Amino acid sequence: MWKIIKTESFPIYQQIITLIEDYIEAGQLLPGDKLPAERELAAMLTVNRSTLVKALDELSARGILTRKQGSGTWISEDKWGVFTGQKTNWRHYVSQGSFLQTTPYMDKMKQLLNESSEKVIDLASGELPLNMMPKISTPALSWQTFLAEEDSEDMAGYRPLKETIRTMIDRDRDVQINLNQIFITSGAQQALFLITQCLLTSGDAIAIESPSYFYALSIFQSAGLRIYALPMDENGVKLDELEQLYRKHRIKMVFVNPTFQNPTSLTMGTKRREALVKLCAKIQVPIVEDDPYSMLAFTEQPMPPPLKKLDPDNVLYIGSLSKVMGSTTRIGWLLGPAAVVTRLAEARQEMDFGLSIFPQVLANHVLNDSDFNQHITWLREALQIKRDLLITCLPEELEYSIPNGGFHLWCYLPPNQTWTSRSFDVFLEHKLLVMPAFLFGVKESALRLTFARLNETDLLEIKQVLKEIFNTDELS
Incomplete structure (x- = not known):
């Protein structure tokens, strides 16, 4: 040069x-x-x-x-x-541009995957591998059949799919909803994007759990929103902190992921959920409840009720198939007041003329297939096995709580070592992909390990690499 x-x-x-x-x-x-x-x-x-x-x-x-x-x-x-x-x-x-560019650490991970993907151990990706996606055959539908299905679609989505989701939500989450309160989206992120663009105004203040994967998304910054971190304890978001944020910054909306939260895998307790919806109703602040992992509980214990069940009017509920069928499914749904659904549907139609009928028809077929429930049962068991295998690899220096569902294990790093954002490059040097805490909006010595893509043949190498990393004195 x-x-x-x-x-x-x-x-x-x-x-x-x-x-x-x-x-x-x-x-x-x-x-x-x-x-x-x-x-x-x-x-x-x-x-x-x-x-x-x-x-x-x-x-x-x-x-x-x-x-x-x-x-x-x-x-x-x-x-x-x-x-x-x-x-x-x-x-x-x-x-x-208002959309954030990727962080240097994420760029390094992508480069490592591109250059030597076969030598990389991936404990960072929150996506299912191909061999864990449902083995359900698609229907033999002609082009004319697909086109005919458009007669069953309105701005808010494919009516048969909305009926299927209504039945599923009622059965699995005990939430009763009308069809005009269901909005089919191209994944959960489209729902979040439309909320930020249509229901909030540039300069509005919002509260987001800390840590949270929401901090890795650019949609909030692109909408010009002011983001305030909402600290959590072992039971979920701290309500006194939320009330202080509201009084100080006039919070307009609260975003939470209360069930198997990403990245911590914590599940907010029932009492905390009840107190949260009561507080938000009192201060008239709506809640966005993101719920991608509730299908993936590892125990038979009853799950805490969704926030949507506790306060149907003040909660916008977002669900998705990406964590049980793969991210390429691109099907999600938003449950909210009919007026909100109409507003978001009209906005989407102005932007991109609606949602393709093809993934909606296929998603409806899969959800009504008798093999789908068997797939969910198998997926829960397979993920639990992977979780337990990952735990066997962890050195005793790491502190963590064993998750009862989802994909992720949140680990606190040894306090006797100094961890900066640059320190985490040591994982990349060992070709081990992890997600440091700073990617989730917190300055903590912690990281997220994802076991969804864990390969049993990598267990010994993972154990050796982690042992070497946490026994070194060269972190800075």
């Missing part, structure tokens, strides 16, 4: 200036990028250090570079796009 073709037409220091300007124009150097040390860069360019310093001083004087004695030289973040010439500076545009 650092090479100039020396010519007598211009002084060498000016050629260095031109080289750096060209790299900025081409996007090879970005705002905040650090240049090599002066001695090292002079050697790469085969020039005298004094010549290089003259070029860097001029670029610094023009505000293109930022130089700090003893620290180094960076491309100035205040001069983005100065040297774009006749070219559109797309780097500027992609850095300005």
